[in-house]
Amino acid sequence: MMACVTSFENEKLSDEYFKAERKLQRNRWADFVNRVKALCDHVAPGNFGGLYETVRPYSMMSRARLRGIYDGIRGLAQRDIPGDFVECGTAKGGCAALMGLASKQQQLSRSLWVFDTFEGLPPPTKDDPDFDLAKAWEGECRGGYDEVQDLFDRLGVLEEITMVKGLFQDTVPTAEVRQIALLHLDGDWYDSTMVCLAHLYDKVSPGGIVQIDDYGHWAGARKALHEFMDARNLDVDLRYLDYSGRQFVKPG
Numbered sequence: 001m002m003a004c005v006t007s008f009e010n011e012k013l014s015d016e017y018f019k020a021e022r023k024l025q026r027n028r029w030a031d032f033v034n035r036v037k038a039l040c041d042h043v044a045p046g047n048f049g050g051l052y053e054t055v056r057p058y059s060m061m062s063r064a065r066l067r068g069i070y071d072g073i074r075g076l077a078q079r080d081i082p083g084d085f086v087e088c089g090t091a092k093g094g095c096a097a098l099m100g101l102a103s104k105q106q107q108l109s110r111s112l113w114v115f116d117t118f119e120g121l122p123p124p125t126k127d128d129p130d131f132d133l134a135k136a137w138e139g140e141c142r143g144g145y146d147e148v149q150d151l152f153d154r155l156g157v158l159e160e161i162t163m164v165k166g167l168f169q170d171t172v173p174t175a176e177v178r179q180i181a182l183l184h185l186d187g188d189w190y191d192s193t194m195v196c197l198a199h200l201y202d203k204v205s206p207g208g209i210v211q212i213d214d215y216g217h218w219a220g221a222r223k224a225l226h227e228f229m230d231a232r233n234l235d236v237d238l239r240y241l242d243y244s245g246r247q248f249v250k251p252g
Contacts, residue, residue: 027240034064034242051101058151059094060141061186065213065245069095069184070102072209072247076181077106083179083205084111088168088196089186089213091116092143093151099182100157112161113177115168115196118145122167127190128220134189141188168192173199180204186213190220197228206252216244 041049041063048070052063059066073085085103090096096114103110120142124134145165152158164171168187172195180203187193193212204210214221215238225246229236236248 030240031242034067037067038063047105051098051105054101054155055094055098057094058092058097058143060091061095061213062242062245064242065211066095066098068211068239068241068245068247069098069182072182072211073099073102073108074106076209077108079207081181081205081207083181083203083208084113084177085182085184086113086115086177086180086200087184087186088115088172088200089141089188089192090114090143090148091141091186093148095184095186096148096161097151097155097157099184100152100160101155103160104157110160110181112157113164113175114148114161115164115166115171115175116143116148117167118143118148118163118165121188122192124189124220125191127223128218129223130219134218134220137188168195172196175199177203181208183208183210184213185211185221188214188218188221190224193221193224194228197224201228201232201250204250206250208250209247210250211241211245211247213245215246216242 041052045053048067051070052066085099087096087099096112100112120139121137123138124131128134145163149158149163152161164175169191180200183200183204185193185196187196212221212225215225236251238246238248241247
């Protein structure tokens with residue numbers, strides 16, 4: 001009996017090892033592809049390359065994560081997925097500006113909602129596994145309301161954007177967002193990510209896109225996503241964008 005149990009456990013460990021190894025290889029390949037695309041953008045900037053250079057000074061996001069947003073919007077346009085674009089956590093506004101510019105480039109007529117404190121990152125909580133490290137970032141990633149609004153105005157996307165100032169816990173539950181095609185979560189902490197998922201995920205259209213910016217960087221964001229997915233029994237393919245970013249399509 002013991003031999004059978006040991007054999008089963010060994011098979012389980014072996015299966016988990018090979019799954020982890022395949023995932024690692026897939027991620028390494030994605031990183032290689034990202035480097036090739038970056039080189040191509042440098043040599044011959046296409047539609048994304050031009051927009052990336054425009055918003056890069058105003059975004060802390062990597063090229064790969066910004067490309068994930070851009071490619072996501074193109075895909076939504078091709079599949080005619082209904083709904084607005086929503087960003088929770090905008091800092092200086094670079095990614096939201098990209099969303100607005102990409103929407104215009106694809107000749108889409110979509111509203112864009114931008115939620116942020118506009119006063120930097122709020123305090124983390126004890127629900128964040130890396131609380132001590134996260135605490136040091138309180139107040140960082142700040143983009144002032146007027147500063148971000150001016151960026152949107154200068155880039156010609158302000159008319160499509162509704163800026164909502166305040167903590168997500170105060171603003172997101174009562175937001176008048178009705179339907180979402182693209183939901184970008186960049187709240188870093190557990191509470192910030194969870195409240196957005198709890199109140200906005202159900203508004204995402206089937207086939208719509210959810211992108212998590214800090215999945216690989218902050219343990220709170222990762223913890224919130226997996227707890228939410230487990231509670232909803234969601235089985236989705238988390239697409240690796242880079243070491244930190246993940247994206248998935250809402251099941252239909």
